[in-house]
Amino acid sequence: MLGRILLVGRLAVRDLRRRRIEAALLLLAIMAATTTLTLALVLRDAASDPYQSTRAATHGPDVVAGVYQPAKLSGLEELAGAAGVIDHSGPYPVAPAKLQASGRTSDVQVVGRDAAPASVDQPELIQGSWVRDGGVVVEAAFANALHVRVGDPVTLDSRSFEVVGVAVTAAMPPYPGASCIVAIGCVNGAITDEVPPGLLHNPGLVWLTQADVRSLTTDSLSYVMNLKLADPAEAQAFVANHGEHGGATPMQPWENILEDATELARDSQILLLIGAWLLGLLAVAGLSVLVGGRMADQTRRVGLLKAVGGTPSLVAAVLLAEYVLVAIVAAAAGLAVGSLAAPLLAESSAGLIGSAGTPSMTMSTVGLVTAVALGVAVVATVVPAVRAARSSTVNALADSPRPPRRIGWLIAISARLPVPLLLALRVAARRPRRVVLGVVSIAITVSGIFVVLVLNAFLTTQPLAGGYADAQVEVLRQVLLVWIVILLSLAAVNAIVITWATVLDNRHSSALARALGATPRDVSTALAAAQVLPALVGAVVGVFPGGFALFAAINAITGGDSDRATLPSLWQLLAVVLATVLVVAALTAVPARLGGRRPVTETL
């Protein structure tokens, strides 16, 4: 048994070493999928970590309650004494205001706090000091968006203040997702019409002393109170049980704040997950061709193994072992790169403490990424491996190529075409499965490009519609960039691999065509055209229905509103199709040219 394991391992490792470029391509293809999947999973696991860190550091409340009229403050007092509440802070006065800083004006909700630290929701200072008379503390994500720092002068409703601190809180989602705690109401997101008078639009959060807040206004003060429960897990139930306070005492459990605070990370994660599945499919398509091509190259090796006594299962094990080995390395590399890159994409907000992704490599992530890598390798390998293992030993030793398909009508049609097209159609007709894989590969890529175009246009024209600030738009742009770079790289690898497999498979027929009078240019053109024609079909299918279907799927999963999105214009879509065809033609030109110029006598 030990000897056989040694043999299988040795043959796998030696063959990989002998074909380093192919092994590297295999590794890259699987790694693209595993890296993206790792990013997605790490972001999922990490999404709640910064909020939890912030909650711990600020003694975050389990429930935030508010009233919009001073007369109803008694409702808050009752809540503070309710069963299950072990601590509270507030009630604190809240006023709406307009803040001006660095020439920019923004609506804000101003919370009046005591100079002494509170036992519940004491915002954690990132810079500077806590509130004092004449000094304002700005919520960190809001400060980041406005580019204000400690020492900067700002005005609140035309009164001058100095920024004395920048802090984070867990009592409210970071800017621009802040919950509304002012009596006059707020409008969040993008709006096409003017903001109704009195309403705050995408308000930021700042803290002043209570005296300063009361000096801003006395008319429209509302109040908030932060409650700490004996059991934080009961927050939802607490809010439900004290529903009699209804609209008069709106309450928000910490879980809802968490959900709003981690929305960006979730959106990034969904994009990455979809990207990972797309890349997984691309990897399967590319690997199938690569493995199929390699198996053809390994026919004699299979025959030899069987001739010296290898059983079909041992032959299949040897062939699978190579790809399983690559998949394991690709999974490890994907996990490493993905977990290192995750923090770059997971800086969900300056409004939270801690870097998402740092602590979140879990066993389930490792297991899932490894399983996907192995799945991709096995799905792509199992058919050719089993086919090879079952092949006739004598035929394999003679290195007989798998007989190509004959599609009579295509051969008849091609007879009427110019020589390069005649050869191209016949080349394509020999291996229909490879043509389908080529079409699928291009269609997946173009669908991805379509979605990236739509999302990029959305982020450019109406970022606040998604509740995103500039920094968050930047993060999502980075996610899209990762998507598109990996997608295009893998598609390029696929195009080259498919062409090269076609070149190898058509060695004899190409040499024969040249022996019968076709020029090297005819053969090269035919080999390239055999890839370009499926690429054209794939590009068209990738736009419709591929791109539309993928975008609809993303909207369905994220709950997005497709009406707000701007779909690519017709000329953009035509440009994508044309560019795809040109890029595939350029990528396939070199291998096709090499294939068309092989010496005839050497092959025949």
Add this chain to the structure above:
Amino acid sequence: MSNAADMPVLRARGLRKEYGKGEGLVRAVDGVDLDIGAGETVAVMGPSGCGKSTLLHLLGGLDRPSGGEVSLNGHRIDDIGEKALARLRRTAVGFVFQSFHLMEELTAVENVELSALLAGRSPRAARRRAEDLLEQVGLADRARFLPSALSGGQRQRVAVARALSNEPLVVFADEPTGNLDSAATMDVLQLFEGLHESGQTLVVVTHDARIAATADRMISMRDGALIDETRLTGGTTGQLGALIGLED
């Protein structure tokens, strides 16, 4: 009455191999009856396409017959399963091919130990046996060389060593000198002569009458059938090269 000592190590009765159907039917091997005794060297000759290699493949369990029987050491091998055939190939027979069929990524010694590892021997025992065999074929100093660094004759000697790895009942050689120059042919012939002297049963398919002259028996084929059988004088001894005209 026959006893075990008289029993041929390899026996074929009514052996057939057909390809195609109806008018396109080709009989590559057509009703061959053959007995090969233990320690005997048999040369199979005939023109290209007469079915020599196909017969060798059928006798060695590389291919399945369309009809008839093949027995190795008294056991039928024409009707056994794929796994049993694989076991047979790694324990009871050894093959030497015209184009060597070495694993290009394995060194000489790793190629030789391949069959032993497949047969379940321990890596250490397999390696020891492989090194002994390479010494026997005169390639001890080339054990760590890849096939690409060996000459044609050396590669074929590695292939012979591999065929002997599991002490097979029969070694089948298909045109073993077909790709070799005269000097390398001499090396391989001497190797086969050594095997013959040591009592190894050998079946050699060849075009070359000089190689056939080294056998105990020469059988000729045409159109898939045995047409002639000549018993020689027990193979060659002594000045092999001079006998077969490779040396002056």
